[in-house]
Amino acid sequence: MSDLERRISDIPLERFRNFCIVAHVDHGKSTLSDRLLELTGTIAPGGNKQILDKLDVERERGITVKAQTCSMIYTHMGEDFLLHLVDTPGHVDFRAEVSRSYASCGGALLLVDASQGVQAQTVANFYLAFAQGLHLVPIINKVDLPSADPPRALEQMKETFELDPAKAVLVSAKTGLNVEAILPKVIELIPAPIGDHLKPLKLLLVDSWYSNYKGVILLVRVFDGQIKAGDHITSFATGLRYIVGEVGIMYPHQTPQTVLRAGQVGYIYFNPGMRRSKEAKVGDTYTTVGAEKLVEPLPGFEEPKAMVFVAAFPVDQSEYAHLEDSINQITLNDRSVTLQKESSEALGAGWRLGFLGTLHCSVFEDRLRQEHGASIIITPPTVPFKVIWKDGKEETVTNPADFPDGGQAHAGIVELQEPYVSVTITLPQDYLGKVIELCEGNRGEQKELQFFTATQVILKYDLPLAHLVDDFFGKLKSLSKGYASLDYEESAWRKSNIIKLQLLVNKEPVDAVARVVHYSQAERLGRQWVTKFKEHVDRQMFEVIIQAAAGRRVVARETIKPFRKDVLSKLHASDISRRRKLLEKQKEGRKKLKAVGNISVDQKAFQAFLAK
Numbered sequence: 001m002s003d004l005e006r007r008i009s010d011i012p013l014e015r016f017r018n019f020c021i022v023a024h025v026d027h028g029k030s031t032l033s034d035r036l037l038e039l040t041g042t043i044a045p046g047g048n049k050q051i052l053d054k055l056d057v058e059r060e061r062g063i064t065v066k067a068q069t070c071s072m073i074y075t076h077m078g079e080d081f082l083l084h085l086v087d088t089p090g091h092v093d094f095r096a097e098v099s100r101s102y103a104s105c106g107g108a109l110l111l112v113d114a115s116q117g118v119q120a121q122t123v124a125n126f127y128l129a130f131a132q133g134l135h136l137v138p139i140i141n142k143v144d145l146p147s148a149d150p151p152r153a154l155e156q157m158k159e160t161f162e163l164d165p166a167k168a169v170l171v172s173a174k175t176g177l178n179v180e181a182i183l184p185k186v187i188e189l190i191p192a193p194i195g196d197h198l199k200p201l202k203l204l205l206v207d208s209w210y211s212n213y214k215g216v217i218l219l220v221r222v223f224d225g226q227i228k229a230g231d232h233i234t235s236f237a238t239g240l241r242y243i244v245g246e247v248g249i250m251y252p253h254q255t256p257q258t259v260l261r262a263g264q265v266g267y268i269y270f271n272p273g274m275r276r277s278k279e280a281k282v283g284d285t286y287t288t289v290g291a292e293k294l295v296e297p298l299p300g301f302e303e304p305k306a307m308v309f310v311a312a313f314p315v316d317q318s319e320y321a322h323l324e325d326s327i328n329q330i331t332l333n334d335r336s337v338t339l340q341k342e343s344s345e346a347l348g349a350g351w352r353l354g355f356l357g358t359l360h361c362s363v364f365e366d367r368l369r370q371e372h373g374a375s376i377i378i379t380p381p382t383v384p385f386k387v388i389w390k391d392g393k394e395e396t397v398t399n400p401a402d403f404p405d406g407g408q409a410h411a412g413i414v415e416l417q418e419p420y421v422s423v424t425i426t427l428p429q430d431y432l433g434k435v436i437e438l439c440e441g442n443r444g445e446q447k448e449l450q451f452f453t454a455t456q457v458i459l460k461y462d463l464p465l466a467h468l469v470d471d472f473f474g475k476l477k478s479l480s481k482g483y484a485s486l487d488y489e490e491s492a493w494r495k496s497n498i499i500k501l502q503l504l505v506n507k508e509p510v511d512a513v514a515r516v517v518h519y520s521q522a523e524r525l526g527r528q529w530v531t532k533f534k535e536h537v538d539r540q541m542f543e544v545i546i547q548a549a550a551g552r553r554v555v556a557r558e559t560i561k562p563f564r565k566d567v568l569s570k571l572h573a574s575d576i577s578r579r580r581k582l583l584e585k586q587k588e589g590r591k592k593l594k595a596v597g598n599i600s601v602d603q604k605a606f607q608a609f610l611a612k
Helices: 003-009 029-039 058-062 092-101 120-131 150-161 179-189 316-332 358-372 406-412 428-440 466-470 472-479 519-536 578-596 605-610
Strands: 018-023 068-076 077-089 107-113 137-141 202-211 214-225 226-228 232-235 240-253 252-257 259-261 267-268 285-288 310-312 338-344 348-355 376-379 385-389 394-397 413-429 445-451 458-462 485-495 497-507 514-517 544-550 552-560
Touching: 003 068, 003 252, 018 029, 018 092, 018 179, 018 385, 029 068, 029 077, 029 107, 029 179, 068 179, 068 267, 092 120, 092 202, 107 120, 107 150, 107 179, 120 137, 120 150, 137 179, 179 348, 202 578, 214 259, 226 240, 240 259, 240 394, 240 445, 310 316, 310 338, 316 348, 316 358, 348 358, 406 413, 413 428, 413 466, 428 445, 428 472, 458 466, 466 472, 466 514, 472 485, 497 519, 514 519, 519 552, 519 605
Parallel strands: 018 077, 018 107, 068 240, 107 137
Antiparallel strands: 068 077, 202 214, 202 285, 214 267, 226 259, 232 240, 232 285, 240 252, 240 267, 310 348, 310 376, 338 348, 385 394, 385 413, 413 458, 413 485, 445 458, 497 514, 497 544, 544 552
16 A cells, blocks of 8 residues: 555545536646646656646647546644535536536635636636536636736626635746645535545546556546456446456545545446447446445536537548548547548548537647648538428438439429527627628527626527528628637428539539539539639630539630630731631630530649638
8 A cells, every 4th residue: 555545545526515616717726736736746846837738739738628636635733624626618619528527526726817807717617517506616817917906807707607706816827926726715614525435436437548458448427336457347328347456536636546436536447348438428326236226326517519520531531541541530529529421522521520619620620730740622511401392302411512403303303401500699789780790691580688787798690591501600700709608409300492503614513612502502602612613623725614514504604715826926907817717816816725625623722712
């Protein structure tokens, strides 16, 4: 038994404290975690920055993507306390991570930047914590900045959340000023976890990640009982049984222990290992084999829904297998990415990926590039459509290239349908006008508008899914300075006036660039396409005609002039008929060339056109 373990085994449950740090993006959560870890002697002072941000992407962008955890021992008034800290992400895309962290905690430090004041995610996280009945400790950070205004931040906290300013701690995480005042406050204000180590085992799966050697490693919160290596445990969600290989705590890295008791948060992995990360369902309850009847499973979490769908293709088809491995590897650790296979004539085989938001998508792309050295082309997102034929047959079309064309369309189709979603937007009333304008501009239908506090509005709209995936979320965020939050659920299929928009090069359609759009948008989009595509196509020996066609009607056209020899250069003061003769002769030659020639558009032109 190590010294660390002896100290932990002497601490009773009443002296455990589990808490997390929540705040808006960039208010200093990870830096504060560093200071607290240094203060309790978990890491050496002056080490590397933001020790809990483990991914390259996180370090490079200075953001937290995955919630990270750590245990620490703190001596207060001569007694040891076991504290467990969770550092959470601040971006709205990763809101699911925050609500998961809350489940393993009894309280939270609500951090506010003294120079910025209360911001959108501060509000969102407060309501999440409030709904779960967590105790909050208000903390004002960055008081050392010249632009800091602590009284204003305290005033906002009091007005918005009715938190007592007298309880707030004013700190500077960067310089370490007054940080030592935080932990006594945590011990005083946050209650100890409830549990009994003599009852049958009951543990909650909070998070999981994949290791090549050990299989899936689970981060768990033990509610009742205790768990040690060699125990046989079973899952309530899947019914599968496992043998525990090792248990331990994150101190800041994985530190093995002989036993985890009720109230503790730690990691476990199995031997033989759990190989498929799909088996580790976050929010699942585990217990010892044989005690299934005695234990009531805990309520789970709702799975995060994909908001943005894109098609991804390898730049070079020979890299397809390597890229597939890389994508599967990343989705092992990030279960919120949805995956389907897809193919296109111009770009070859690829995937349809679903993400929680645009930031999530770009972080995923960065991880592919950095951790696996793979590069992909990401095309604009699309959604499925429904075709109802005269003989009563229904067909769902996911690839726009298979959507029926003008000719056959009029012959046998009764109606075309597109999916709608019902969207709930919560926002401060100052941005109401702009947001309504955005929804109307995206063919939305307003269903309901109500004020749930004096300043917060709930807005309900029915919106075509095609507009939601086209970065509606990003536009909403930029209009409302990040304050609006969006939730959606599938509504129904509706009859719609939709049409297939194609790009024709010399009268031949290009399959990779087909999209199904609403009639009202066909012209605007067609014009954009031809001007953009013209930039990427090289001049040829003869004329290249680029057209956008909606059904059978051509809505826009651009022409690239051919290279031609200057046949008039040798004439000086000659007769007009002589000039005409030479030009006519050149025209004849051109016609012959056109009959036998064939235009080639380079693969790179499509890649450049489709890249966002």
